[in-house]
Amino acid sequence: MDSTILGGWIAAGLTLFMFSSLYKDNPFYRFGEHLYLGLSVGYIILKVIYANIIGGLYKPLFEDHQYMLLIPTILGLSLYTRFFPKIAWISRITFAFIVGYGSGLTIPRIIAGGIFQQIEKIITPLGKTGATWWEVFSGIVIIIGVASVLIYFFFSVEHKGIINKISRVGIYFVMIAFGASFGYTVMARMSLLIGRSYDLIEFATPKYYYATIVLLVLMVLILILYESMRKKEEGSEANA
Amino acid sequence: MHNMFKFFVLVTVILFVSSPIMAQDKPSLTPPEGFTALDTPNDIGNSISLLWQASANDKEGISYIIYASPLEDGPWLEQDRVLSTLGFKSDAPQYFGLSEENETWHFYEVTSIKKDPTDKNPLPITATTYFKLAISNGTDVIEFHSIVSAAPEGNWFDTSKLNVLIFVSIFSILILYFISLARKNPNLFIRHIPGLDAIEETIGRATEMGRPILYLNGLLDMSSLSTIASTSILGKVARKVANYDSQIMVPCYDPIVMSVCQEVVKEAYAEAGRPDAFKEDNIFFITNDQFAYAAAVDGIIMRHKPAANLFMGYYYAESLLIAETGVATGAMQIAGTDAITQLPFFITTCDYTLMGEELYAASAYLSREPLQLGSLKGQDYSKGFIILVLIIGTIASTAGSAFFINLFRTF
Numbered sequence: 001m002d003s004t005i006l007g008g009w010i011a012a013g014l015t016l017f018m019f020s021s022l023y024k025d026n027p028f029y030r031f032g033e034h035l036y037l038g039l040s041v042g043y044i045i046l047k048v049i050y051a052n053i054i055g056g057l058y059k060p061l062f063e064d065h066q067y068m069l070l071i072p073t074i075l076g077l078s079l080y081t082r083f084f085p086k087i088a089w090i091s092r093i094t095f096a097f098i099v100g101y102g103s104g105l106t107i108p109r110i111i112a113g114g115i116f117q118q119i120e121k122i123i124t125p126l127g128k129t130g131a132t133w134w135e136v137f138s139g140i141v142i143i144i145g146v147a148s149v150l151i152y153f154f155f156s157v158e159h160k161g162i163i164n165k166i167s168r169v170g171i172y173f174v175m176i177a178f179g180a181s182f183g184y185t186v187m188a189r190m191s192l193l194i195g196r197s198y199d200l201i202e203f204a205t206p207k208y209y210y211a212t213i214v215l216l217v218l219m220v221l222i223l224i225l226y227e228s229m230r231k232k233e234e235g236s237e238a239n240a
Numbered sequence: 241m242h243n244m245f246k247f248f249v250l251v252t253v254i255l256f257v258s259s260p261i262m263a264q265d266k267p268s269l270t271p272p273e274g275f276t277a278l279d280t281p282n283d284i285g286n287s288i289s290l291l292w293q294a295s296a297n298d299k300e301g302i303s304y305i306i307y308a309s310p311l312e313d314g315p316w317l318e319q320d321r322v323l324s325t326l327g328f329k330s331d332a333p334q335y336f337g338l339s340e341e342n343e344t345w346h347f348y349e350v351t352s353i354k355k356d357p358t359d360k361n362p363l364p365i366t367a368t369t370y371f372k373l374a375i376s377n378g379t380d381v382i383e384f385h386s387i388v389s390a391a392p393e394g395n396w397f398d399t400s401k402l403n404v405l406i407f408v409s410i411f412s413i414l415i416l417y418f419i420s421l422a423r424k425n426p427n428l429f430i431r432h433i434p435g436l437d438a439i440e441e442t443i444g445r446a447t448e449m450g451r452p453i454l455y456l457n458g459l460l461d462m463s464s465l466s467t468i469a470s471t472s473i474l475g476k477v478a479r480k481v482a483n484y485d486s487q488i489m490v491p492c493y494d495p496i497v498m499s500v501c502q503e504v505v506k507e508a509y510a511e512a513g514r515p516d517a518f519k520e521d522n523i524f525f526i527t528n529d530q531f532a533y534a535a536a537v538d539g540i541i542m543r544h545k546p547a548a549n550l551f552m553g554y555y556y557a558e559s560l561l562i563a564e565t566g567v568a569t570g571a572m573q574i575a576g577t578d579a580i581t582q583l584p585f586f587i588t589t590c591d592y593t594l595m596g597e598e599l600y601a602a603s604a605y606l607s608r609e610p611l612q613l614g615s616l617k618g619q620d621y622s623k624g625f626i627i628l629v630l631i632i633g634t635i636a637s638t639a640g641s642a643f644f645i646n647l648f649r650t651f
Contacts, residue, residue: 018535021565025542033539040529082499098463108404112650116404119626119648123633125640143634147627155430155601156620174595175587182584189560 005208012203012211015196016219027226028219122146145173270297271382272304272346277371277390280349281335285394286364290348290371291329297375298324304346305374305381308353312370312387317354321376322346334400334651365392400651411622418621419614426608428617433602435574435592439473442548442572443480451547452487452522453477456537456562457501458553458577459530461494466578469603469612470552471497471504473576476606477550478505482512490523491540493533498525534558538565551575551590552599555582563589576602 017032057073060066075097081090125131126139148170151163159167204212275292279285290306302324307316329335329342332349336342352362353369368391374383422428446453455477457470474490481488488505492498502523509518526536538561541549549566551559551573559575559582566573567589575586576594586593594602597619604612633644 021538021542025539029542030539033535036532036535037527040527040532044528079496082496095463102463107408108401111404111407112401115407115626116648116650119629119633120645120650122630123637123644123648125637126634127638139634143630147630150623150627153597154620154623155597155616158429158431178584178587181581182588185581185584 005211008203008208009211009215012200012208013215015200016212016215020219020223023223026223028223118146144169149173270295271384271386272297272373272375274345275373275384275386275388277369277388279390279393282395282398282400283335283392285392287349287351288365288369288371288390288392289335290346290350290373290388292346292373294328294344294346300325301378303376303378304348305376306348306350307372307374307383308350309370309372310353310367312389316372317357319350319354320348322348324375333649337400338646338649367391403647404650410625411618414621415615415618417614418617419610422610422613422617426610426613428613430601430605430613430616433594433598433605435576435594435598436602436605438572438574438592439477439550440480442550442574443477443484443486445572446547447484447486449547452489452544453481453548453550454537454541454544454546454566454571455488455490455550456553457490457492457494457497458551458555458579459493459533459558460554462496462500464554466552466554466599467494467497469600470576471500472603472607472609472612473550473552473599474501475504475508478508479512482509482514482517485514485517487519488522489540489544489546491526491533491537492524493526493528495525498523530556530558531561534561537562541565541569541571545569546571549573551577551586552594553577554579555586557582560585560589566590 014032014035017028018036020026020032021029057069061069061073075094078090078094081087122142124139126136148166150170152167152170152174154163154167157163200212202208204210272292272295275290277288277290280287280289292304303321304324305321306319308319309316324346327346327348329345329347332347333342336347350365350369350371352364354362368389370387370389372383372387374381376382418428443453455474457467457474458464460467462468462471478488490498490501490505492501502520505523506515506518506520509515526533537558540546541562542565546566546569549563549571551563552575555562555577556579559577559579563573563575563586573590574592574594575590576599577583577586578596578599580596583593583595587595597616600612601616603609604616629644629648633648636644
């Protein structure tokens with residue numbers, strides 16, 4: 001058998017196995033799930049060994065003599081001291097390094113990109129020369145939206161009276177944004193489903209010896225058999 | 241002969257009349273003033289800036305030619321040609337700020353030097369280099385005599401990020417102040433968060449139904465704020481679970497998070513006086529692969545049918561897959577995440593959702609940990625400051641002042 005056709009049968013089978021969870025938990029889904037899980041763990045372990053340990057450490061250290069790599073190696077190994085309570089404190093040095101390095105890189109970037117750039121864009125003149133009424137209105141809506149959402153996320157004051165009213169306006173803005181984001185992502189997910197369906201349709205053609213149809217029929221038959229056997233077993237257990 | 245004479249006269253007249261126009265087409269080239277080379281400010285030491293004043297030379301068809309040499313006496317090699325109407329200091333505010341004067345100075349950044357005219361891979365600039373400027377109108381090239389030099393040097397301080405430093409410093413001082421205040425008084429006020437009440441309700445429901453509670457920590461490691469907040473909430477949830485004599489399952493995405501969760505839950509059971517009821521196997525590692533993890537969690541939800549699912553932490557595209565399966569099994573679901581893109585999915589599939597900062601607030605609310613409490617308070621005041629800036633800044637910029645916009649400009 002051609003490897004492409006074999007691949008088509010495997011792909012169609014595993015896709016149908018995963019889709020079978022729409023019916024309910026069943027042996028096909030369990031097989032697909034465990035296969036996926038096992039493959040992913042195996043792949044990650046090999047990736048770590050070859051890319052990180054051999055490619056990122058062993059070769060540069062022993063073949064290219066990059067001895068500076070000993071510092072991250074020691075820091076990395078010290079993380080495992082967490083498993084030995086008496087020397088677990090050593091791992092804190094690495095954690096301190098990770099947190100310090102991460103914060104130093106992230107905080108200025110977030111403040112510059114997440115806060116400053118937004119403030120800069122928001123505080124534009126409302127009535128600049130040539131601005132239309134719609135632009136002025138949009139500017140006001142943005143100011144009200146940002147301020148009310150920020151007030152919603154105020155935790156130091158009770159949401160009562162005027163604060164409650166403003167925060168409610170804020171939550172409406174948040175929900176409108178989430179609605180747009182939801183619709184956008186759902187459309188993206190639909191395109192993924194359509195892509196998978198196209199594959200299944202292709203695997204149902206004579207070129208692949210009707211893989212999708214054959215596997216689907218087989219799965220349905222086996223599931224019917226499995227369910228009837230399970231019900232019989234449950235019935236006999238209940239009678240006993 | 242007579243015709244020849246007339247033709248000669250006509251050509252002479254035409255040439256005479258058109259000569260001033262032709263002279264205008266061929267511009268007179270004068271040396272630009274203030275040609276200097278300097279180490280580019282606010283960089284890592286990989287470039288030299290060339291500056292010269294804009295002049296009457298600058299018009300269409302005129303270009304400047306930049307020559308460089310490692311020695312003062314040459315040999316000089318042409319590096320680049322730049323149009324005289326382009327390349328000003330104002331194009332690089334990250335180096336020279338926002339002064340109006342910047343529009344009157346030409347700027348050219350040299351990052352590499354060609355070693356021969358056909359060099360396709362010029363070498364990065366590392367040492368003192370000499371520069372000469374020439375001007376061309378397409379046919380003539382006039383080289384100027386002044387030779388300038390500079391050496392690239394890395395700068396320890398990027399002045400273009402000074403505003404960020406000031407902002408971070410103010411916020412840090414605020415947060416540190418409130419942390420010290422929270423250490424003295426751990427009962428600092430934090431408003432009630434509705435989703436938190438529901439946690440107790442879900443645990444009670446799970447106990448009544450005799451089914452376990454599923455708790456997920458998200459897909460980030462222990463260095464993530466959302467994971468820290470999630471493990472903090474897990475401790476409180478586990479304590480209630482132990483009190484109710486129910487069961488909690490925590491499938492983990494990260495092995496370090498798993499070991500932390502095991503410790504947290506074990507401690508919670510001990511605090512509740514039920515160390516014997518703690519089952520280490522209920523807190524387990526699945527895989528580091530996003531969708532394999534989602535498939536496994538879906539399998540767990542379908543097989544064990546937990547009465548309550550708690551999704552706290554940071555999630556990606558798997559959020560909807562997991563939460564949707566939870567809905568299908570009829571579980572009560574509470575989510576808390578700072579993953580903005582995933583919040584809509586949790587809002588549509590969960591009974592309660594802690595949005596963004598509410599997750600941290602919930603963690604601080606439950607733990608009363610001075611660090612978390614102080615950070616939350618400090619952030620609240622920072623938000624107040626931002627609201628003030630937005631309002632005042634908009635009024636000021638509408639009135640024509642660019643002061644506030646420039647204050648928050650980033651490069």
